[in-house]
Amino acid sequence: MPIKQIRKKKPLIHCMTNYVVANFTANGLLAIGASPVMADEVTEVEEMVAIANALLINIGTINIRTKEAMLLAGKKANKLGTPVVLDPVGVGATKFRQQVINELLESVRFDLLRCNVGELAVIAGVSWEVKGVDSGEGEMDIAKVAAHVSKKWNCLVVVTGATDYVTDGDNGFWVPGGHIQMTEVTGTGCLLSAICAAVLTLEGEPLLNLRDVLQVYKKVSEQAVLSPLLGSFQIEVLNSLHRLSRGEDN
Secondary structure (H helix, E strand, O other), X not given: OHHHHHHHHOOEEEEEOOOOOHHHHHHHHHHOOOEEEOOOOOOOHHHHHHXXXXXXXXXXXXXXXXXXXXXXXXXXXXXXXXXXXXXXXXXXXXXXXXHHHHHHHHXXXXXXXXXXXXXXXXXXXXXXXXXXXXXXXXXXXXXXXXXXXXXXXXOEEEEEOOOEEXXXXXXXXXXXXXXXXXHOOOOHHHHHHHHHHHHOOOOOOHHXXXXXXXXXXXXXXXXXXXXXXXXXXXHHHHHHHHHXXXXXOO
């Protein structure tokens, strides 16, 4: 199970993420035995990337300063062969976000794009009614579009929702399960992106490792919802991640 392997390896994950989810993301990585670091200062990001095992770029609270830092970090990671994950939060909400994602995709080679259906649609140029940073509404063949984006940008693609999908452009897997309450608290998708970054540091086939960790994350939500209170749900997500990474499956 990849989540157990992460605990054994203890990778350092450089998270250039948004301030809404930074604390939850850091605690989630710690819960599975990874080490989070969150640096977005232009003058130090390249140095920080140089000591990290993987890099996450999450544009949730993007601004001009952090965009430049992300470009520097991504390019440095590419030079070093360090895995890079892109989480295009709310890419369809504004023209600025679309411009940022276009620039990042053109300038940095990403190993993985982790997005929701609405974000995938925007990146693929499919008509979609977005709703801020939420998925929004529309119709498309998720597997077909995800495969197209995967081949266009030479990266793995994970699309999360009621049923998740992961593809390398040629092969793909649907991952059912989970609970809708994951959408009722902030940061669960962003944390998954960070966990996926940790997965990319492991040995083995990345596509299969990602499929397996998506299955684990579905199980996490199913365990966490056993608490009837929404405020306790995030805590139970961390507790479940901790238990499963330690091999305490029940």
